[in-house]
Amino acid sequence: MPRKEIKLDHSIEHLSILDENGRLDQDLMPDLSKEQLLRFHRGMLLARRFDERLLLLQRQGHIGTFAPVKGQEAAQIGAVANLKAEDWMLPAFREIAAILWRGTLPSALIIFNAGYNEGGKIPQQQRDFPNAVPVASQLPHGVGIAYGIKYRKKQEVVLTFFGDGATSEGDFHEALNFAAVFEVPAVFICQNNHWAISVPREKQTKSKTLAQKALAYGIPGIQVDGNDVLAVYAATQEAVERARSGGGPTLIECVTYRLTMHTTVDDPTKYRQEEEVKIWEKRDPLPRFQKFLQEAGHLSEKDIDDLEKEIKEHLDTEWSEAQQQMEKMGNPLDMFEHVYAQLPPYLQEQKEAFSQFIEAQKEADHA
C-alpha cells in the first residue's frame, strides 16, 4: 500500500484583453458592435456618476448607508451585458452598475437607500432578485432558480454576483456543490475586490486564486481582469453559452478593486495603505475603456461631454422623482404590507390598534 499521487491536470486560466493603458489584444477581442461598446461605456459611466451622487446624498443626510460600486463597474457591466431579459440576475449588495443595466431606475435605488422598502420592488417583467445583505446567502437561491429552469426545460440562465469574502461562507460551497451535482445553468461571478470590509484577500483564503475553487466542485473556473470590461464580457459569454446549452455552471473570478469604502460607515484609511489604492486607481476600468474607444474612433471628447451632461440631467430628474415619491410614503401602517399573502387575524389586530393609536395621537396633537 504505497503513498502515491493522484495527478490533477488542472491549471487556472487568466484572461485579459484590454490593458490599463487601453491597449487591446486583437486576437482575443470579442465580437462586439460599436453600439454595444458604447452601451457598455454608458452603463459604466452612469454607474460611476450615480454612485458619486448617492455618496453626496448620503453625506447630506438624504439617504442611509450604502455600499459604493466605484472601481467595479467593468466587472458588473461586462458580466450582466450577456444576459437576456428572460435571464435571472441575483445581486449581493454592491451591484449598482448591474442593477441599473437591468432596468431598475436610479429613483428606485434612491428610495431603497433612503429606507423605504418600496424601492426594493422589482418590476413584474424584470427577473432580478432584491439585494442580499447576508454574505453569499443569495447563491443557494440562484441554484434553486437554475434547477427550476432545468426542470422546466427552459433556455434561461442565472447569474449571481458575490465578493471575495463570500467564498469563505458555507453558502458559497453548498451552492457551488449543489449546482455542480445537478448541472444547473448558473454562472457565479466573484468580484474579488481585494477587501472584505477590513480583511484583505490574502487573509480570506490561502488559495492562490479564487477561480481555482471551481476545481473542487468539478466545474470550469477562470480568472479574468475584472477591470477590463471586454475580458469580463468574453469570459461570461462563454459561461452563459455553456449554461444555456446544458453544460452546467461556471465560476468566474473578476480581479478588481473597491476604490472607496466598504459602506459609507467605514473609513478605509484605517485598514489599507493609500499606495495600494493609487496603484489600483491607475487600473481604473473607466478611463482605460474610454481611451480604447477614443483610439478606435468610437468616442470623441465631445461625445463624452455630451454623455456626462445627459447623465447629470437624468440623475437630477430621478432625484426629484424619488423625492416626490417619498413624500407619499409617510404611512407607517405600510410596514404591515407584504409579510403574508393575507394578514393573519392577530396581525390585523396589531395593525388596527396601531392605526387607532395614530389617529388618537393626531387628535390629541390637534387639540
Place this chain on the structure above:
Amino acid sequence: MPELTMVEALNLALKQEMEKDDRVMVLGEDVGVDGGVFRVTDGLIDAFGKERVMDTPLAEGVIVGASLGMAAYGLRPVCEMQFSGFSYFAMHQVEGHVSRLRWRSQGRYTVPMVIRMPYGAGVHALEHHSESKEIYYAHTPGLKMVIPSSPRNARALLVSAIRDPDPVVFFEPKLIYRAFREEVPEEEETFPLGKSRILREGNDLTLIAYGAMLHRTLEAAARLSEEEGVEAEVIDLVTIHPLDDKLFTESARKTGRIVIVHEAHRSFGPAGEIMARLIEKSFFYLEAPIQRVTGFDVIVPFFAREQDYLPTVPRILAAARQALSA
C-alpha cells in the same frame, strides 16, 4: 378507508399532491432512493423520478436556499430537514430569506414552500435528535408553523401547507409517527392553517396541547372524567403560528380554568404566548392561575432520562387538579 400511520398518511399527501400538480417537488437528504430515514417519502422517486424527488448533497443551507429559488421560480418545493436538530444549518436561510422574500421584494416574489422536519423526544434517539424548538419559527414573521397530531390530520394539514402561498414550517412529532393508525380517506382533505380544533368538549377545565403531547393530554382528560367526574375541554392547537386565539380564549371564557401542555422548554415557550393572549382577552373569566406542563429548561437529556423530561399524564393530572382547586 385505509388505516394509516402518520408516516403513511404524510406519504399519501405528498403522493397525491405530486400527482395533481407537477410544480410539487421533494428534496432533501436521503429522501429519494432510501425514501427518507423515517420513510415519509418512500416510493416517491419510483413514481415521479429523480428530477422531482431529489437526493441532495448533505447541506441543509442549500436545501432550504435552493427551495426558495424553486419557489420563486414557480415551483412548490417540499424540502425535508432530516431531523429538526440539524435544521439550524439552514436557519439563516429561513430567517434571512424564506420568511422575508415576499416582503423584501414587495410582493414580486413569493415563497410557497414547505420545510418538513421530524422533531421531539421519546424515541430513544441520539443527541440533537429530540428537541422541540418550534418557537424559533413561530417567532419569525413571514412564516407559518404547524404541528399535526394524528395521521388524518397530518395528511390534511400537509396538503394545505403545500398549497399555502406562504412558507410553512411543518414539524412532525416522531413519537407518534408510527404509534397508532387512523382511518384516512382516499379522497382529498385539507385543514386550514391558522385554526385549532376541539377534540373533546367540556365545561370544567380547558386543556391545550399539540403534537405528541396531545395524546397524553387526552389520556389525562379521560382519567379526570372517569375518576373525578371532571369534564375537560381538550384543544389541539395544530397551528403554532399564527395562533388561533379565538378558539382558546372562548373556551377559557366557558371553563375559566386552563392547563397548557407542550414538550418544548418552558421559558419563552409557546405556553407563555398562549397565556399572554388568555390574559389579554379572557382575564376576567379566569377563575384560577393558568398552569403550564412543559419540558424543563434543560438540554433535552439522552434517552435514559427523556421520559422524565417530557410531560407525563401524572404531571398533567397534577396541574389540572391545581387549576381546579383554586
